[in-house]
Amino acid sequence: MRITGFRTLTTVHDWGRPIGDVNGAVGSGKTSVPVVVLETDTGLEGIGLGSHAGVESLFGALDGQDPRSVVALYDRMLAWVFKSGHGGAVFGTIGALDLALWDLKAKAAGEPLWRTLGARDHVVPAYASGLDGPLPDEELVALHKRFADRGLRAVKLKGGLDVGTDLRRLDLVSDLYRDATGQVPALMLDANESWSRKEAVRHIGRIEERHDLAWIEEPVRRWDVDGLALVTRSVKAAVATGENLTGLEQFRPLVQANAVDVVQTGSVWGITHFLRVAALAHAFDLPVSPVAYSANPLGHAAASVPNHLSIELQDFGHPIGISADQVIADGHLVLGSAPGLGLTLDEAAIADLGDAADWGHQAGPHVRPDRAGRRLVGKPAFD
Structure with missing residues (x-):
């Protein structure tokens, strides 16, 4: 089997609600989802989600190669851009192509990827997280009622701007999950890099x-x-971080300095990256937890590592034109038996899309606010 070509598409995930965090929000609730499809001489195709940036250049590392050599090809892609740098969106493209390669490897074996990766079970522990920063209280409760009804007993809220607001929202979801499940839920709070060190210690305290x-x-x-090490020593809660780190070398200083308690990876960075980070974390007796992305592609890898803690689930639907062989039930992500990642593309539906969407605009959560990390004495009246 040889890789012969690729094509790219962009679809839209309609969340049906505003989404965002302390840094900003997407009021439309519509975000872009790039898709990369790797083509082979056998007719099998691999599907990857994440980024398109630099794909034409990166494809040179894959052209004519056997896609089943996934790990070697991952390193080949890193080597392909070692002078220009592998960070940011380019690392996302490497991750998307890596997902497509793993999808092909499992499809060639005629089995779901969780099986190819050596997992014993296809049921993955999960927690609820709805990118719910901009939601008013009533909509916040309604969203998490849906998660609680699926049996989830752990929940992460967006917060970090105002202690009073965070306490009120934590009260609401704690009561909701306790009433729905009969148990006090595990609570997490995501500040999205918005604090200085002392702001963090005071707010969490x-x-x-x-x-x-x-x-x-x-x-x-x-x-x-x-x-991060200071915060870890100063509060009772575990410190989770890592979703925005792009390369194994960026994790090593954190784990060596005892600056992280829950090691996270971004789903858009791919399977191979997750597996390597999970192995590093395991060497330090640390748990690993992947953040969510459309169709939850890292669920397969999470099922296969011994130190997986819980996978983040952000929504019940999938982007337009993408279906996934998985369900959310009894507090878990339940993966199906379809070959590969279990993803199916309806390219006609994607081609018929009239609007594009994004969240990289000025008011969106990917733009750092001017006062982030400088709110220790509040926001100046003249700002």
Whole structure:
């Protein structure tokens, strides 16, 4: 089997609600989902989700290669861009192509990817997370009622701007999940790198007077090893971080400095990256937890590693033109038996899309606010 070509598509995930975090929101609730399809001389095709940036150049590392040599091809792609750099969106494209390669490898074996990766079970522990920063209380409760009805007993909220608001929202979801499941839920709060070190310690300390947080996510900047270590030592909650790190070398200083308690990876960075980060975390007796993305592609890899803690679930639907062989039930992501990632594309439906969507605009959650990390004494009246 040889790789002969590729094609790219872009579809839309309609969340049906505003989404965002402390950094901003997408009021339309519509976001772009890039898709990469790898073609082979056997007719099998591999599907990857993540990014298109630099795909024409990166494809040179794959052209004519046997897609079953996934790990070697992953390193070949990294080597292909080692002078120009593999970070950011280019790392996302490597991840998307890596997903497509693993999809092909499992399809060639005629089995689901979780089986190819050596997992014993296809039922993956999960937690609820709805990108719910902009939702008013009533809509927040309605969203998490749907998660609770699926048996989820752990929940992560977006927060970090105002302690009073965070406490009120944590109260609401804690009561909701307790009433729905009969158990006090595991609570997490995601600050999305919005605090300075002392802001983080003060904010979390206030919350911990009322709630027992399972973890606090990205309390300070992703690369701030000393700051993350300080927060870890100063609060009871575990510190979770890593979703925005692009390369194994960026995780090593964190784990060596005891600056992270729950190691995370971004789903858009691919399967091979996740497996390597999980192995590094396992060597330090740390759990690993992948953040969510459309169709939950890292669920297959999460099922196969011994230190997986819980996978993030953000929505019940999938992007237009993409279906996935999986369900959310009894507090778990349940993967099916379809070959590969279990993804099916309806390219006609994607071609018929009239609008594109994105969340990289000025008010969106991918644009860091001017006052992030500088709110220790509040926002100046003249700002």
